[in-house]
């Protein structure tokens with residue numbers, strides 16, 4: 001199974017959680033569009049001590065910005081048709097930023113999930129404003145008829161926020177990661193073990 005990891009915005013913990021998910025599910029990792037360096041692929045290697053196979057990006061853009069703009073600066077044209085999965089069947093695919101981040105003047109990051117026919121895992125990091133951003137994302141995914149595997153909450157727990165989001169979400173809460181004192185190979189390994197247990201508990 002392939003999973004597309006998206007979030008309610010940028011800097012939400014997609015790479016950190018993708019590292020743990022890749023370990024937990026014994027999956028390979030792929031970041032199709034990287035904007036700016038250091039690359040998320042390199043971070044995955046570091047956080048998993050090389051235990052996760054990473055596929056090469058399709059695009060590495062120089063500027064840490066929205067891919068549509070980073071591509072324009074590099075004089076590159078990205079199209080959804082540039083991406084294909086071939087026979088890879090156990091991948092964690094990380095988007096860039098949130099769902100409606102443009103990859104060109106017409107297409108968005110989340111169109112990739114649809115194009116690649118993958119289920120989506122949504123990261124919702126807790127901050128004041130995250131309820132609105134999460135519910136809008138859920139609404140969009142529903143409207144676009146995108147298969148949502150579940151939500152992972154990240155960072156400092158906020159039970160009232162998490163509860164109200166789950167009341168409106170028509171999917172499981174996969175996990176609540178919480179705030180990590182340090183993000184390193186050891187803490188990511190421990191997170192991967194908890195994720196694996198939860199995955200089994202959900203009967204997946």
Ligand SMILES: Nc1ncnc2c1ncn2[C@@H]1O[C@H](COP(=O)(O)OP(=O)(O)OP(=O)(O)O)[C@@H](O)[C@H]1O
Nearest residue numbers: 010011012013014015016096097155178179180183
């Ligand atoms: N649960 C957590 N506890 C502490 N720090 C975290 C946690 N999750 C993420 N971080 C930190 O937050 C920052 C952003 O995380 P990350 O790079 O995984 O975000 P991202 O969603 O992948 O961003 P991008 O959109 O650029 O790909 C990193 O410095 C990471 O170490």
Ligand SMILES: C[C@H](N)[C@H](N)CCCCCC(=O)O
Nearest residue numbers: 010035064065066096097101
């Ligand atoms: C460069 C950054 N780390 C991400 N890869 C891209 C984030 C784009 C966000 C665009 C936006 O929502 O305004």
Ligand SMILES: [Mg+2]
Nearest residue numbers: 014015040094
């Ligand atoms: Mg990332």
